[in-house]
Amino acid sequence: MSFTTRFAPSPTGPLHLGHAYSALLAHDMARANHGTFLLRIEDIDPQRSKPQWHAQLIDDLAWLGIRWDAAPMRQSDRMPAYRAALDQLWALGLLYPCTCTRRDIDLALGAPQEGAPHHGPDGPVYPGICRTRPRSGPRPTDQHLRLDMAAALSGISSTTFLETGPDHAGTITRTAQDYAARIGDIVLARRDFGTSYHLSVVVDDAAQSITHVTRGADLFEATAIHVLLQRLLGLPHPVYHHHRLIRDSQGKRLAKRDDARALAKFRAEGATPQTIRRMVGLDPVPPSA
Template sequence: MIRTRFAPSPNGPLHLGHAYAAVVAHDLARARGGEFLLRIEDIDGTRSRPELVPDIIADLEWLGLTWDGPPVFQFSRLDRYAQAADRLKAMGLLYPCQCTRADVLAAAREHGPDGPRYPGTCRGRAVDLEGAAWRLDMAKAVALAGPLEWVDQLAGPQVAMPGQFGDIVLVRKEAPASYHLAATLDDAADGITLVTRGRDLFAASHVHRLLQALLDLPVPTWHHHLLICEADGRKLAKRRGSPALADLRLAGEDGRAMAQALRMDQFPTGLYLGAGLGFEP
């Protein structure tokens, strides 16, 4: 049975980009007699705002979307993240790092999908564990996992190439797990068979496929849909103040009509459906 999910973070109001992602995941599940789950990704340090969760739920209900079972909260899974990190440490695949973002930016000589690629400054060094992040030794992890593949419903079969990310952080200084680790573990725990998300996260699936192999997790199929973009090609974003669904809802707009328009790729003036790659998220 197909099972999808929509997994917003309560660090700002939902906008039309979120609405489109939720509609895609919801409709793929419903069209195949499957299940659609709602997961709240609420472990993003001080950026996570629990008071926004009721608005997220109200926005989705306004769109006419329903989900199976109560919402799942990442914060309830901290032990699971810690256990996975401990397992990777025991395998010799994680090492502590005290470098700041400024340090990485100053030392990086290459770029990966996430930005400046970490040059391995702390790999093999004695590092104070207090407040350290934990990075994946990518070369060692790739060698251990061997060749891997994954499938996207739209792009077809893919050869996993996680090495392009370099030594990514899996346990952050300010959060119990990075997006890569938490999302991979959550999708396995939730029994997700079809991971639906925007095209901007396509490259991340290379890393998630590697983590699935290292942690003996089931392998889903992916569906990376296009993004709603602004006229300049940038995807909609909370940090740039893209119009909030809550504002439309409170103004009396018809949410079900909005959802239907999204299904038909009909967007407000100045917005269009595109890849949205290479721009600030």
């Protein structure tokens, strides 16, 4: 089996040690398997994605010794592909428009008859306020679009995916009941983006022929969403490897606001790529290709 993996950062802030670990691990795995390593820039958020962060991440990755085997894909260039996927799901009657604000959802979930709200990969499981809205005619582009999870799972009792990460290795199964209780009607197109992370990552992994998705353990629960979308859209299922997260001294996962751990800071202080590898727990010398 061929091996193609990717690193997919968002240009919304500086890369930190957690990004370095994820990129280096994916790069090492590709080279160890005589495979292909690709770079994808996830810049669908027009407000937070900035050219200076794009330039900085390219420079940081090159400094680490990471080399990609094709020109980087930019999600901002991929809107026609996302629209086509949404059109496909709309034609199947699996999407519905939603005008709910976060306050609307919080109020509905706080109603006594709803019971305690359940939280999924995207936060509180949506209570279905807009689920009965009309789905005929052209696909709306000025509202959020949600996946009708019950309709999407019609005839599907469960989904599976292969996981090779350290915490959940093996075949992972999610039942229709899991989707209803733990995920619900997720947003697949935001009014301000025209797409969503879940939709774009699935469409782009297929477009780049990704066979092995390498990413942080914080995205493990979202994988059930991606596997379902692959099935609905007729796309292949990659193997998943969710790696450990790099944390600070208090055990908190690093975020882009943690500028003290930004690669640019370590570089300015004289660190080398091998220093960074040691800091994140990787062998100083990567596996030979």
